[in-house]
Structures are given as C-alpha cells and as structure tokens.
Amino acid sequence: MEQYSINLECFQGPMELLMHLIDKNKIDIYDIPIASLTEQYIEYLDRYRSFNIEITSEFIIMAATLVQIKSRMLLPRPPKSQEDEEEADPRQELIERILEYKRFKEVSNVMEEMQQVQGRCLTREPMDIPVRHLAPRQLSLHELVEAFANVIAVRQELKLPPVLVSHEEYTIEEKMEELISRLHQQGGKMNFFAVFSGHSRSELIATFLAVLELIKLKTISVYQQNQYGEIEIAVHVEDKASAHGEAEPEEVMKREVQHG
Amino acid sequence: MDRLVGALEAVLFASGEPVSHGALLEILQIDGPRLEQLLDNYRQELLERHSGLQLQQIAGGWQLATNMDYYDYVQRLGEERDKHLSQAAMETLSIVAFKQPITKQEIEHIRGVRIEKIMSRLLEMELIRELGRKDTIGRPILYGTTDTFLQCFGLKDLGDLPELPAPDTNSLTQEQMILFQEQSE
Amino acid sequence: MDRLVGALEAVLFASGEPVSHGALLEILQIDGPRLEQLLDNYRQELLERHSGLQLQQIAGGWQLATNMDYYDYVQRLGEERDKHLSQAAMETLSIVAFKQPITKQEIEHIRGVRIEKIMSRLLEMELIRELGRKDTIGRPILYGTTDTFLQCFGLKDLGDLPELPAPDTNSLTQEQMILFQEQSE
Numbered sequence: 001m002e003q004y005s006i007n008l009e010c011f012q013g014p015m016e017l018l019m020h021l022i023d024k025n026k027i028d029i030y031d032i033p034i035a036s037l038t039e040q041y042i043e044y045l046d047r048y049r050s051f052n053i054e055i056t057s058e059f060i061i062m063a064a065t066l067v068q069i070k071s072r073m074l075l076p077r078p079p080k081s082q083e084d085e086e087e088a089d090p091r092q093e094l095i096e097r098i099l100e101y102k103r104f105k106e107v108s109n110v111m112e113e114m115q116q117v118q119g120r121c122l123t124r125e126p127m128d129i130p131v132r133h134l135a136p137r138q139l140s141l142h143e144l145v146e147a148f149a150n151v152i153a154v155r156q157e158l159k160l161p162p163v164l165v166s167h168e169e170y171t172i173e174e175k176m177e178e179l180i181s182r183l184h185q186q187g188g189k190m191n192f193f194a195v196f197s198g199h200s201r202s203e204l205i206a207t208f209l210a211v212l213e214l215i216k217l218k219t220i221s222v223y224q225q226n227q228y229g230e231i232e233i234a235v236h237v238e239d240k241a242s243a244h245g246e247a248e249p250e251e252v253m254k255r256e257v258q259h260g
Numbered sequence: 261m262d263r264l265v266g267a268l269e270a271v272l273f274a275s276g277e278p279v280s281h282g283a284l285l286e287i288l289q290i291d292g293p294r295l296e297q298l299l300d301n302y303r304q305e306l307l308e309r310h311s312g313l314q315l316q317q318i319a320g321g322w323q324l325a326t327n328m329d330y331y332d333y334v335q336r337l338g339e340e341r342d343k344h345l346s347q348a349a350m351e352t353l354s355i356v357a358f359k360q361p362i363t364k365q366e367i368e369h370i371r372g373v374r375i376e377k378i379m380s381r382l383l384e385m386e387l388i389r390e391l392g393r394k395d396t397i398g399r400p401i402l403y404g405t406t407d408t409f410l411q412c413f414g415l416k417d418l419g420d421l422p423e424l425p426a427p428d429t430n431s432l433t434q435e436q437m438i439l440f441q442e443q444s445e
Numbered sequence: 446m447d448r449l450v451g452a453l454e455a456v457l458f459a460s461g462e463p464v465s466h467g468a469l470l471e472i473l474q475i476d477g478p479r480l481e482q483l484l485d486n487y488r489q490e491l492l493e494r495h496s497g498l499q500l501q502q503i504a505g506g507w508q509l510a511t512n513m514d515y516y517d518y519v520q521r522l523g524e525e526r527d528k529h530l531s532q533a534a535m536e537t538l539s540i541v542a543f544k545q546p547i548t549k550q551e552i553e554h555i556r557g558v559r560i561e562k563i564m565s566r567l568l569e570m571e572l573i574r575e576l577g578r579k580d581t582i583g584r585p586i587l588y589g590t591t592d593t594f595l596q597c598f599g600l601k602d603l604g605d606l607p608e609l610p611a612p613d614t615n616s617l618t619q620e621q622m623i624l625f626q627e628q629s630e
Contacts, residue, residue, distance in 0.1 A: 012347065012348045012373060013371060013372045013373035014372045014373070015370075015371060015372035015373075016372075056373070056374075058372055058373045058374065062372065097369075097370070097372070099427060100370055100427065101370055101371065101372065102425075103424055103425045103426075103427060104351055104354050104355050104358070104370060104371075104424075105351060106425050107354050107358065107422060107424050107425060108347070108350045108351045108353070108354040110422045111350060111353070111354050111357070111413065111422070112345075112350050114413045114414060114415075114422070115343070115345070115350075115412055115413050117328070117414065118411075118412060118413055118414035119343060119412075120326075120328045120331040120334075121314065121316065121325035121326055121327075121328055121414070122325060122326045122334055122455075122458070122459035123276060123277075123323060123324070123325045123326075123411075123459075124273070124276040124324070124458060124459070124461070125276050125461055126274070126275055126276035126277055127273075127274040127275075127276065127511070127519075129274060129519065129520065129522045129523035130520075130523050131523045131524075131525055132520070132523050132524050132525070132569060133524075133525055133526075133527050133566060133569050133570055134524050134525065134526040134527065134570060135526075135527065135530075135570035135571065135572050135593055135594075135597050136526065136527050136528055136529055136530065136597065137526065137597065138597065138599070139529075139530065139597045139598050140598075141598050141599070141600070141607065143535055144535060144538065144539045144542060144598060145539070145607055147532070147535040147536040147538070147539040148536070148539035148540065148542075148543050148609070150536060151536050151539065151540060151555060151556060154557075155555055155556075155557075191532070193532045228531050228533065228534075228562070228563075229531060230531060230532060231532075263495060265497075266494075266495045266496055266497040266512065266514070266515055267497060267515045267518040268497065269496060269497025269498060269515075270497030270498065270511040270512055270515035270518060270519050271497070271515070271518050271519055271521075271522060272497075273458075273497060273498055273509070273511055274511050274519045274522055275522055279522070283522075286521070287518055287521040287522065288518065305494075309451075309490075310448065310451050311451055311454060312450075312451040312452060312453065312454025312455030312456070312457075312458060313454060313455065313458055324458070326455040326458055326459050327451065327455055329451070330451055330452045330454075330455035330456070333452040333455060333456050333472055333473065334455050334456055334459045336456075336471070336472040337456060337459055337460050337464070337468075337472065
C-alpha cells in the first residue's frame with residue numbers, strides 16, 4: 001500500500017499518469033486498448049481517493065475524456081465510405097496529445113542537463129559603472145538657430161516695454177481653429193513649443209488659452225513621455241473619427257481648409 | 261599580451277552580463293575582424309593557461325564565467341543561487357521555449373494541467389516574458405523566453421536550442437490510420 | 446599554470462566580495478605558505494600579461510577587480526547615446542553657442558528659468574565646457590562650446606556658425622537689440 005502512495009505523488013497531471021500507464025503496460029501508442037487504459041486510470045484515481053489525496057479537476061476531466069472515447073469506440077461504425085476516411089479515430093486526438101506531451105517531456109530532460117552544466121559556470125554581478133550620457137551623433141544646425149531665435153523672441157516678449165509691441169488682436173476661437181488645422185496638417189501631432197510660434201505677448205496668451213480650451217473640450221491632449229522629454233500635443237483619435245467619420249487625415253485637412 | 265585583450269578582459273569582467281558584439285566594437289573602438297581576432301586570442305590564452313575563467317558566447321553577446329573544471333572549488337563558496345526548477349516548471353519552460361509565442365491556454369492543453377503558479381514563478385525568475393497578445397477571442401497574452409533564459413541554459417540564441425524530438429504523429433500514414441480503424445472494430 | 450592558481454582565479458571571480466585568507470585556505474585545502482605562494486604567482490602572472498584584472502587585498506581578504514589601466518574602456522560600458530536634445534537643452538546650448546563666453550547666471554537671466562540640470566547634462570555630453578572665470582563678483586564660471594559640439598553639428602570651427610538671426614526676422618529693431626543686451630547685463 002505504501003508503494004502506491006509513493007507512485008501517486010509522482011504524477012503532476014493526467015498526461016503524466018497516462019504516459020506512466022502506457023509505459024508500464026508497454027502499450028503501443030498507435031493502438032491504445034482504450035477500455036483497459038480507462039479502467040487502470042480510474043483505478044489510480046480511486047487509490048488517490050483512498051489515500052485522501054486531493055484529485056484535481058484535471059484528472060477528472062481526463063477520466064471523462066477516456067470514458068467518452070471508450071463509448072465512441074463502442075458505437076457501431078457506419079459502413080466504410082469515402083466520408084468515413086475523414087472521420088478520425090476517436091483515439092486520434094488523445095494519441096496526438098500524448099505524443100506532443102512526450103516530446104516536451106523528453107526535451108525538458110535535455111534542458112535540465114543543459115541548465116546543470118551552465119550552472120557550473122558562475123558569473124559575476126555587474127560592477128557599478130556610472131551611466132554617462134553621450135551627445136547625439138548628429139544635431140541640426142537649423143534647430144540650434146531656431147532655438148536661439150525662440151529664446152530671443154520669448155525674451156523680447158517678457159522684457160520689452162509693451163509700447164514697443166505693435167497692437168494686434170487675437171481671439172481664442174481664431175487660435176483654436178488655427179491650432180486644429182495645423183495639427184491636422186502635421187498628421188495630428190506636434191511639438192508643444194512649436195505651437196507657440198507667435199511673437200507678441202497677446203498672441204502667445206491667446207494661443208495658450210486656446211490650448212487650454214481644446215484640452216477642456218477633450219479635442220486635444222498634451223503629454224510628455226519622460227521627465228525633461230519633449231512635450232507633445234495630439235488630436236484625440238476618437239474625436240477625429242467621430243467628427244469626420246473614417247476620413248483619412250489628408251481629407252480632413254482639405255475639408256478644414258475649405259471651411260476656413 | 262595585446263593591450264586590447266586586457267581591455268576586453270576588463271570590460272567583460274566589469275559587465276558581468278553578456279556584452280554584445282556591437283557594444284564591444286564601440287567600447288574597444290575596433291572593427292569586426294579585429295574583434296574576432298581578439299576574442300580568438302583571448303579564448304586561446306584562457307585555454308592554454310588553464311585559467312579559472314572561460315569565454316562564453318551567450319544571449320547574443322560575450323561573457324566571462326568560471327571554468328567548469330574548477331566547479332568543485334567554486335561550489336565551496338556557497339555563492340550559488342538556487343536556480344533549480346521543478347520538473348513541472350522545466351516542462352512548462354521547454355514548451356514556451358520551443359513554441360513561442362504561445363498562450364497559457366495552449367501550454368495547459370499540452371501539459372493537461374493548470375499552470376497559473378508555475379507561470380508566475382517563471383515570470384518572476386525572468387525566464388519568460390510577455391510578448392504581446394494573440395489576435396483571437398479574449399486576446400490572450402503570448403509568452404516567450406528572455407535573455408536570462410538564454411544565460412541560464414548557456415545558449416547563444418534560440419537557434420542554439422537542442423533538437424525537439426520529432427512529432428511522431430506525422431509519421432502516422434494514411435495506411436496506419438486505416439489499420440487502426442480496422443483494429444478498433 | 447598551476448591548477449590551484451586556476452582554482453584561485455575561479456573562486457575570486459565567482460565571489461561577489463573579498464574572500465578571506467581563512468576561506469581561501471579552506472576552499473583550496475592548502476596551508477598558509479602555499480596560499481601565499483599561489484597569490485604571489487597569480488599576481489605576478491596578471492602583471493606580466495597586462496591582464497584586464499588585478500588582485501587586490503581588501504577588507505581582510507582578496508578580491509579581483511579591473512586593472513585601472515583599462516578604466517577608460519570599462520567606463521564606456523556605462524555610456525548611453527541620447528537620440529536627441531530636448532527643446533530646453535537645445536535653447537540653452539544655442540545661448541552658449543552664440544553668446545560664449547557666458548556664465549550660468551546670464552543664461553538663466555535670458556531664459557528666465559533655472560538651468561542647473563540642463564547645464565550638467567550638456568557638460569556630461571561634452572557639448573559645453575568651462576572656459577575660465579569672469580572677472581566680476583563671485584568670479585562665476587564662463588562656459589563655451591567644445592569640439593564635440595562642432596562635430597555634432599558638422600561645423601569646421603566656430604566661425605562656421607551661422608550669423609545671429611537677423612534682428613528683423615525676430616521683429617527686433619536695432620534699438621530693441623541694444624535694449625535687450627542692456628537688460629541681460
């Protein structure tokens with residue numbers, strides 16, 4: 001009786017128990033005596049039960065599968081016809097599953113050995129090497145100049161007395177339309193700073209309020225991928241779809257232009 | 261010794277982990293053929309003096325590890341982390357390795373058991389990872405192996421996996437099928 | 446090579462920390478004088494072949510470390526090449542480029558924001574460097590661009606930098622420019 005309990009605990013699942021029974025009885029996998037296999041399988045489950053070992057649902061499902069195959073085998077077969085060829089042996093799926101499981105069981109033994117061999121070669125923990133950022137390989141001179149122009153423009157806006165700035169009126173609605181149309185021209189996305197290309201304070205303020213308004217209306221969103229990263233403005237996809245149907249960005253753009 | 265062999269040795273030692281071919285080219289500032297030559301020389305040198313170290317090509321890069329011949333000594337350090345996998349975990353991992361990308365359900369079908377816990381253990385050990393989602397109902401997660409997996413098994417890349425035993429089912433010919441249909445009658 | 450030297454090498458490599466004299470005696474199963482001899486031989490050998498590694502006696506034990514001579518190479522393991530500069534970094538860099546030599550305070554005055562982190566990043570990337578100190582109170586550091594800067598932007602020399610944006614493109618009149626310069630001083 002003790003022998004059983006030892007055996008029972010070895011099986012990790014119904015596939016393994018099946019393989020054990022097939023090996024033990026030297027069963028030809030291509031011609032499984034399904035009735036006796038089912039009988040032996042269920043016998044094992046009974047022993048599990050008598051030792052109060054929990055039988056997981058997987059074992060029960062396999063038992064049911066075996067019983068089902070057994071009953072299908074007992075059904076009278078229709079006379080041989082062409083259609084008959086297509087009707088698989090009721091055991092076919094089970095055979096395939098056992099063979100497939102066998103492949104991985106075998107290869108997992110090889111893998112185990114490989115891991116043991118590699119386990120004999122010890123490696124070291126990486127040394128603590130400080131991360132050092134390198135400059136990008138290529139930078140655009142144009143962007144450098146533009147960045148400087150931008151600095152000066154903002155600087156001038158912030159510092160110059162208002163009298164030196166020409167009076168121009170900008171409305172938030174105007175800026176909202178302009179921003180949406182520019183976004184569509186650029187494929188729905190643009191750099192946050194690129195939005196503020198205006199030179200006068202009132203224009204910058206109008207643009208900024210337009211951005212806030214569009215965010216509130218959930219027409220656009222503003223996001224930053226990481227700290228110190230680029231800030232981007234993007235049109236909400238849903239919004240684009242609902243407002244313009246399935247239209248391609250180009251078509252949307254054309255329509256916008258016509259409206260404007 | 262070639263000064264660059266020393267540099268190579270220092271870099272591999274410091275890294276601990278496999279260093280890619282590309283990274284070595286950049287760090288040593290040499291071209292491909294020269295690197296091949298250095299790696300060859302270094303490996304040769306380690307062998308000749310029966311060094312405690314060996315050069316391994318693993319997980320798409322090069323790394324230093326202890327020479328297996330000295331395992332008895334190294335073992336006494338007691339530094340080994342327990343990397344032992346249960347039989348169930350090894351089977352599951354094998355299925356992921358050979359069948360990736362694969363879903364949990366597909367693995368469960370092969371093994372005939374639920375693998376919830378084993379999968380989370382393998383994920384925790386960083387031997388497997390999520391690759392994406394399958395385009396079927398429920399969009400189940402697809403799993404694959406990691407670089408850590410390659411390192412644990414001493415594999416250069418996935419092409420380095422052992423041969424999977426042939427699927428015998430393919431050898432079931434039409435005749436065999438008919439034969440066992442007859443037998444079951 | 447003495448087989449025990451190989452064992453010593455493997456053990457020191459695998460250990461994450463210095464291995465004490467006592468531990469080495471036990472692991473290699475030898476006596477004190479023999480260990481001294483092994484350590485001497487090994488150190489000698491490392492020196493002779495200009496190895497990437499060196500033997501260090503540290504915290505009551507022995508450990509392997511990278512040879513300082515190769516530190517430049519080892520350091521490159523930690524290098525990460527950025528893909529682009531942020532807008533803020535580009536603006537700061539442009540001010541340094543067009544207005545060098547310039548102090549941090551002057552740049553901050555122009556940009557109206559603190560630039561501590563951006564400056565240290567630009568210094569780390571070697572796009573800017575310290576040129577000297579300004580003869581004013583506190584003798585603040587003056588910054589300018591580097592050779593790396595020229596390389597990254599494909600410039601022969603600083604004379605190759607484009608003209609400062611013409612005042613009218615920024616709707617700045619001559620008077621405004623003067624005003625602006627005065628304010629930034």
